[in-house]
Amino acid sequence: MTQEIRLPLTALRKYEVSKQQVLSMYEDMVLGRSFEDMCAQMYYRGKMFGFVHLYNGQEAVSTGVIKALAKQDYVCSTYRDHVHALSKGVSAKSVMAELFGKETGCSKGRGGSMHIFSSPHNFLGGFAFIAEGIPVALGAAFQSVYSKQVLGSQDLLRVTAVFFGDGTTNNGQFFECLNMSVLWKLPVIFVVENNQWAIGTAHHRSTPMPEIYKKAEVFGLPGIEVDGMDVLAIRKITEEAIARARSGEGPTLIEALTYRFRGHSLADPDELRSAEEKEAWMARSYITFI
Numbered sequence: 001m002t003q004e005i006r007l008p009l010t011a012l013r014k015y016e017v018s019k020q021q022v023l024s025m026y027e028d029m030v031l032g033r034s035f036e037d038m039c040a041q042m043y044y045r046g047k048m049f050g051f052v053h054l055y056n057g058q059e060a061v062s063t064g065v066i067k068a069l070a071k072q073d074y075v076c077s078t079y080r081d082h083v084h085a086l087s088k089g090v091s092a093k094s095v096m097a098e099l100f101g102k103e104t105g106c107s108k109g110r111g112g113s114m115h116i117f118s119s120p121h122n123f124l125g126g127f128a129f130i131a132e133g134i135p136v137a138l139g140a141a142f143q144s145v146y147s148k149q150v151l152g153s154q155d156l157l158r159v160t161a162v163f164f165g166d167g168t169t170n171n172g173q174f175f176e177c178l179n180m181s182v183l184w185k186l187p188v189i190f191v192v193e194n195n196q197w198a199i200g201t202a203h204h205r206s207t208p209m210p211e212i213y214k215k216a217e218v219f220g221l222p223g224i225e226v227d228g229m230d231v232l233a234i235r236k237i238t239e240e241a242i243a244r245a246r247s248g249e250g251p252t253l254i255e256a257l258t259y260r261f262r263g264h265s266l267a268d269p270d271e272l273r274s275a276e277e278k279e280a281w282m283a284r285s286y287i288t289f290i
C-alpha cells in the first residue's frame, strides 16, 4: 500500500512550514486514518464492542490544531476522540488497549472508546454527552490563568483547545461558555468540526443560521471559518489563536468545514447521505490509499 501526498510544494512557502513539519503532520493524519480503519475491522469482525465513533475524513482538523499546541497545553474532545488523543501524543497502543477494555488502556480499560483520557498528555477526555467537554475546557483554561495570576506560576499561560461538532453548537452550554470565556479572557480555542451532519440531521436543517463562526461575534470573540480539509490552513489559523490566547487576549472560535467519511458510529448503516455528497468530500482528502 502506498500513500500519496496531495500538496504542492509552493504551499510550504505560503504557510511558512518546513518540509519536516509537513511530513510529521502527514504522518499524524495517516496514523489517525489507519487507527480508525483498524477499529472498524476489529468491530465488524466482532472483536470490539460498544459504541465506536470514527474520525475518518476529519484528520486535518486534529493534526492542524493539536500539532500546533505545546506539550503543556490541554485538549478536550468528544466521543469521536481516538484521533485527537493520538495527535496529542497518547500512544496508539494505549488507546487501542482502552478500546478492548484492558487494564493497560489509557483510562485503565474503564472508559472505552468515548472516554479516552490521559493526564500525562493533558488530554482531558472523551465525553459521551455532547457539549460536555466545553465547560471542562473552560475550567482548564481558568486554572491556567489562576495559576499564573494568583499562584504566581512562571510558566507560559497554558492554552486549551476544545473540539465539538456542528450539532453541538445548538446546545446551551456552547453559548454559556462563549459568554464566560470572553468575560474572563480565557486562553481557550473553540474548534467546531462542522462535518455537516449530526447523526442523521443535516446541519442546515437544525439551525436558522448555519454559519457557526458568525455566532462568535455577538459574544465578542473572533470567529474564523477555515477549510477543514486543508491541514496547513488550519495550522496557520490555530497558531494565530494560540498566540492570542497565550498573550492573555482571550478566546477564538474556529469553524473547520469538514466531513466524516463513515457513518455516525460503526452501528450506523449511513444510508441518509447521498453518494455524490460523500464522493465530493472524499476527493478532497489529503490521504489516499492506493
Ligand SMILES: Cc1ncc(C[n+]2csc(CCOP(=O)(O)OP(=O)(O)O)c2C)c(N)n1
Residues within 6 Å of the ligand: 080, 128, 129, 130, 131, 164, 165, 166, 167, 168, 169, 195, 197, 198, 199, 264
Ligand atoms: C446532551 C446530549 N444530547 C444528545 C445526545 C445524542 N447525540 C449523540 S451524537 C449527537 C449529534 C452530535 O452531532 P455533532 O455535534 O455534529 O457531532 P458529530 O457526531 O458530527 O461529530 C447527538 C444529538 C448526546 N450524546 N448528548
Ligand SMILES: [Mg+2]
Residues within 6 Å of the ligand: 165, 166, 167, 193, 194, 195, 196, 197, 198, 199
Ligand atoms: Mg457533526
